[in-house]
Amino acid sequence: MTVTAIVDAVAAPAHTQGLGDQDSIWFKLTALQRGNEHNPMTTLMQLAERYGGVIPVNMGNQRVIFVTEPEHFKRVLVTKVDDYIKYFDGLKPIFGKSMITHDGALWQKIRMPQQPAFHPDMFAEYIPYFLTAIRSKMDLWSGLAKSGESFEMVEQTWTLAADMICKALFDRDMPFNPHVVFKCVKTYTDVMNHKQVRLKKVHSSGEFEITEEDTAKAMETWAGVPPDVFAADPREARERTLLSMIEAAVADPTIPEFDRQQAIDELKQYLWAGTETTALTLAWALYQASKNPDVAERIRREGEQVYGDREPTAADYGALAYTRAVIQETMRLYPPIWGLIRVATKADEIGGKEIKIGDRVVLFAYGTHHSAKYWEDPESFKPERFMGDAAKKRKPYTYIPFGGGKRACIGGAMSQVENTLAISILLRKFRPEYVGVEPPGINATVTLTPKGGLQFRVHELG
Numbered sequence: 123m124t125v126t127a128i129v130d131a132v133a134a135p136a137h138t139q140g141l142g143d144q145d146s147i148w149f150k151l152t153a154l155q156r157g158n159e160h161n162p163m164t165t166l167m168q169l170a171e172r173y174g175g176v177i178p179v180n181m182g183n184q185r186v187i188f189v190t191e192p193e194h195f196k197r198v199l200v201t202k203v204d205d206y207i208k209y210f211d212g213l214k215p216i217f218g219k220s221m222i223t224h225d226g227a228l229w230q231k232i233r234m235p236q237q238p239a240f241h242p243d244m245f246a247e248y249i250p251y252f253l254t255a256i257r258s259k260m261d262l263w264s265g266l267a268k269s270g271e272s273f274e275m276v277e278q279t280w281t282l283a284a285d286m287i288c289k290a291l292f293d294r295d296m297p298f299n300p301h302v303v304f305k306c307v308k309t310y311t312d313v314m315n316h317k318q319v320r321l322k323k324v325h326s327s328g329e330f331e332i333t334e335e336d337t338a339k340a341m342e343t344w345a346g347v348p349p350d351v352f353a354a355d356p357r358e359a360r361e362r363t364l365l366s367m368i369e370a371a372v373a374d375p376t377i378p379e380f381d382r383q384q385a386i387d388e389l390k391q392y393l394w395a396g397t398e399t400t401a402l403t404l405a406w407a408l409y410q411a412s413k414n415p416d417v418a419e420r421i422r423r424e425g426e427q428v429y430g431d432r433e434p435t436a437a438d439y440g441a442l443a444y445t446r447a448v449i450q451e452t453m454r455l456y457p458p459i460w461g462l463i464r465v466a467t468k469a470d471e472i473g474g475k476e477i478k479i480g481d482r483v484v485l486f487a488y489g490t491h492h493s494a495k496y497w498e499d500p501e502s503f504k505p506e507r508f509m510g511d512a513a514k515k516r517k518p519y520t521y522i523p524f525g526g527g528k529r530a531c532i533g534g535a536m537s538q539v540e541n542t543l544a545i546s547i548l549l550r551k552f553r554p555e556y557v558g559v560e561p562p563g564i565n566a567t568v569t570l571t572p573k574g575g576l577q578f579r580v581h582e583l584g
């Protein structure tokens with residue numbers, strides 16, 4: 123299969139499949155926002171405190187079970203993993219039929235040929251491309267520092283994360299406008315939009331901000347991104363990239379399931395799962411660095427000591443222990459995937475509560491990450507928790523930013539390299555100043571996003 127053939131194969135029309143459908147858990151979860159508009163996570167935390175670690179909630183004709191205990195996470199993610207399948211209703215246009223949505227043998231067949239791209243041995247190869255993307259972001263920030271204008275940080279980090287993936291994993295310069303694409307994706311992943319479309323479907327009135335037509339347009343743009351990536355000129359014609367592995371899988375007759383549409387959808391998946399989460403983590407980390415100047419100073423000092431004035435390498439990444447802990451602590455306080463959703467395919471019992479076939483089970487990662495049962499002073503930002511003995515003593519499954527078991531994030535380790543290097547390098551040259559609402563509100567979209575974004579100004583250090 124040639125690149126051209128893959129591009130020609132793109133057909134899938136834009137659609138708003140599942141968005142705002144009554145049974146979609148994303149639509150139902152908008153009810154969460156009513157409890158505490160500033161941070162809907164607190165509503166679930168309170169429920170967990172009052173009713174224990176397994177909370178069945180009847181939402182219309184469906185049971186949603188919120189679980190918050192580490193041993194229950196282990197049961198669903200590891201011990202009984204095959205009895206709990208993935209849930210992606212309403213998000214198909216974002217992910218298509220990519221591996222993240224599949225289960226069982228098919229999932230394995232699709233993941234296997236791509237796995238080598240994420241082996242830690244590859245990181246040294248990727249780092250120069252991460253650094254190129256970071257440098258281009260620094261040029262942009264120099265301009266923003268000079269003009270003094272404020273900007274939204276998640277949009278900035280999203281474009282950086284997308285650039286890093288395109289350059290390192292696809293051997294392409296970003297062949298799309300990331301700001302436009304970022305907005306399109308948000309249209310779909312913001313749970314409140316699901317609610318608006320739902321209300322519009324029910325009342326068919328024109329008073330809602332977002333329409334199905336808007337989302338269809340957004341998805342059309344989104345669907346056009348992978349073909350643009352395939353069609354773009356390679357930067358260096360590297361032989362061993364994720365993109366070349368995907369192309370080889372399409373050409374491999376022993377895996378007919380890995381067809382042309384699969385290749386397109388894999389790219390969609392990476393451009394969402396690998397950018398949104400990485401970007402949110404970096405943006406929240408910069409927020410914490412702005413609020414805690416001592417943290418920012420320690421990151422700068424560590425960078426100075428470890429790689430000084432030269433470019434950091436893979437070995438330097440290993441030595442940036444404090445900076446890496448800052449990223450890990452950020453993902454504890456703000457897990458980008460705040461809840462992992464599964465559907466029970468067999469009857470089970472969790473924590474003494476009955477699980478019925480078809481129940482939606484939400485592993486409430488945010489709840490465990492913020493629980494005083496497992497973390498001392500849980501609301502404080504303390505990177506030291508992830509260093510030395512403190513890290514070794516941690517109870518398993520109390521920290522699951524990347525999920526767990528065989529379905530754990532394929533790019534988790536790589537994202538930590540990206541974010542550790544990015545924050546280290548950016549802070550050596552800039553002092554980002556958070557100028558938004560304090561504390562920032564939380565929006566429980568598919569990811570944990572700051573309400574209205576994170577508004578910043580940057581200052582260039584002398």
Ligand code: HEM
Pocket residue numbers: 221222223233287391392395396397399400403453457458459462463522523524525526528529530531532533534536537
């Ligand atoms: C801070 C960064 C990241 C976070 C917090 C994160 C989080 C997660 C989580 C929680 C899952 C499991 C979801 C579940 O079990 O329901 C997951 C899966 C996945 N992630 Fe990430 N992720 C990050 C970065 C990345 C990157 C950089 C990539 C690739 C470039 C990536 C690609 C994927 C893929 C493909 C899967 C599906 C794996 C499978 O189903 O086998 N992620 N991620």
